[in-house]
Amino acid sequence: MTGVPLAFYIGLSAAMFLIGMLGVMIRRNPLLLLLAVELMLNSANVALVGFSRHWDDSAGQIFALVVMVVAAAEVVIGLGLVVATFRQRIELDVDQLSTLKG
Amino acid sequence: MGERITFAIAAATALVCSIAVISVRDAFRAAVALIGALLSVAVIFVLLSAPFVAMIQVVVYAGAIVVLFLFVIAYLGERRTVGAPDRLARWQFLSWVAVLTLGALAVIAFFNSDLAGFRDDPRPTGNIGDPDAIGAAFLDRYLIPFEVTSLVLLVAAVGAVLLARRAVQREGGR
């Protein structure tokens, strides 16, 4: 075997996803939380592109590009929210942002 | 052979950087670690015959998104994460449980998967990763997703403007 089987790429994707998920659950600073989310998105991209090569179809890469665009949009809004909360003199702690309670 | 070595290095770097992202206290360092992870993933993309995607990853993701992060981190100042005790501290172990469970699931899935060619050498591919192939696909088969994503960007831009304006007003500006 000279190449790298698909399994390894998917494995890498799964590992990065799980690490990102752990980060989402642990982190309280919203900025760091968003970074973890980016990790998860990236892992998804890896899986997409990997399968794209497996099936010899460019659809996966197209999808990965779209995911990147969406990630960008989401980051913009997310950071905007973080800045806005900062302006309100609220602590940067997602646990404090619980006005939607109940 | 070369592929394997490259993959091994890139994958290791990605994993190390990911772990750094979620574990480092300092936001700035976490963002930098993310850059490292993203660059490793770009290498992976190249290995997967997706050069265009790799390029976009570097330019957009690592170059724009993370930079945006860095701007905000700089604006907000060096903030330690908060002094208030973690309300959900006792449930942290649940996170570990979840991760381990899903990890176990993934392993089981791997070894039981009968997807054709899952564990074999990759087959040779065509030129699916070339920029013109991607461009043609966007304008041909995947025109609608292309247009929709532009809408998404528009929405994000409008949202950003709104958030910024309110913030300005709150600050006692105009």
Added chain:
Amino acid sequence: MATTLGWIILALPLLGCLALALFPRHGEPPKGPVIAIGVGSILIAFVLSAVVFASMLAEDPSERLHVDSLYEWIDIGGVSVDLAIRIDTLSMMMMLIITGVGFLIHLYSVEYMDHDRDYRRFFAEMNFFVFSMLLLVMAENFVFLIVGWGFVGIASYLLIGYYYQQADAVRSAKKAFVMNVIGDVGMVLAAFLLVRELGTLDYSEVFARAGELGPESGTALAVCLLLFVGAAAKSGQMPLHSWLPDAMTGPTPVSALIHAATMVTAGVYLIVRCYTLFDLSSLAGDTVAVVGMVTLFLAATVALMQVDIKRVLAWSTVSQIGYMVMAAGLGLYASAMFHLMTHAFFKATLFLAAGAVIHALGGEQSLDRMGGLRRHLRVAYFAMGAGCLAIAGFPGFSGFFSKDEILAYSLAAGTLGTIGYVVGTVAALLTAIYMFRLLFRAFFGPDPDGGYAHAPHPSRWWMAVPLSILAVLAVVGGWIQVPFGWHLIDDWLAPALVGAPEISPSHTQEVVSLIIGSIVAVAGIAIAWYLFGADRERRLRLAGVAAGPRRVLEDGYELDEIYDEALIGTTRDLGDALTRDFEPKGAGGIISAPVAIVRGSARVLRAAESGLVRTYAFALIAGVGAAGIVIVLAVVR
């Protein structure tokens, strides 16, 4: 022709009532028209009844039955009920009594109620009563019997509570009505049974097919007992009797008409009318007879102790009706009706005479404050005397013949009848004693201490004439049916009582009864004279004897208190317990349980909406994990 007149007779009092009630709408009309309409309607009704009677006399006895239906009222499920009247010898007799005695009492009321503000209301209500009573006796089916029954109850309520500003009048009216309703329930249940068994409520059909209920069957017993519950309530038999003495809160003419002559006799009429049903069940008949016996005796003992002149007469009524009920229970239907008639005469006389006394004394009703009235009120004295002699059964007076008839025939009616004879004879002695006690205390002896507040003024002709007429009837009314002589009542009622068992006493029994009856009457008068009339000192001395038992008797054996404790108190306690305990938890609980469930579940579900992003993240991941497990397991299998 008879039935056409019958409809007119029935309608006249009703029209009188409506005319008086509706015109004029406001203010009091002058007395002239009120008297003309109120009394006139009954007078015309009586005259027409007499005409019908005369025409019936001219007929052959077997033809003395006229039924007429005005229209078909309802027809449901095979049961058809018409607005129909029946004029046979039995109802004719009742009609004459009702309109005749009724007219005399209406006439009397013209003067008695003269000072009353609500003159018009009185006559309207009295007319309504006469109409209801006529409907009751003229009905051809059980439905209109019960309708008339109910109307009579309403009329009684209105008239007992006539002085509605007085709390005790209102209370008595309610009491009378409630006890009557108990009777109504019994009658309605009996009607239901008849519908279920026979499918009809017309007299002619029911009585012809009564045998289908099964002789001595449970159904026949049930029907008879339920009907008797109604009769007992209306006629004041124990244990549903205590409304009658309290009903004396009404004006005296009301007491005379309703609670002496007519309404309370409706129960007796009912039993006699349904004789075919009662003949089916000997147990029912025996029960009726026993109730009558107990009532007549106990009521007589209570009457002995009463101080209010009207209450003496009220308890006396309860006792005398006990005689009638006992007779009816033993199968002596004609005897019961005979006594009903003579009782109407002499009891009305007694009440109207008492009313004359009360009217003359400006409202005084207590025997303790009466005395020597024979010097002041001669007409009332003679009338009262006649009535007392009659009710005591003094030989020659009406009561003598009718009471003897019941007692003598009871002797011939088996063991139960013999017991009835003994009880009735002892009670007759008591009757004589208590009635003459009343006469001697009120009319004899000196004026009461301190004299009279009002100088007693005798009545004018409005009151004197009816009183006198009734007194005369009380004297001679019994000569219609004389033992060893002629039996006009028996003959008259025979067509209506076809198939009833023929019970007559033997010669010996009749003679024995006559002699003992006479002795008892005279002895009673003598004892009463000794105790209450002759020597005032002796009476006052004896008044202190045995105060405890006297009080129990005076209170009517405290039955009212027993009812209050047992029935009303229990119900009230039950109500309180339900309100206090059951309702908040039970009925309230049924409402509040779902509320609590909803609230509780909402609280649980709200925990998921903590507002904390990370819990949402946890939840998401948990969900994904679960889904993943499911998928993997599915694949691996």
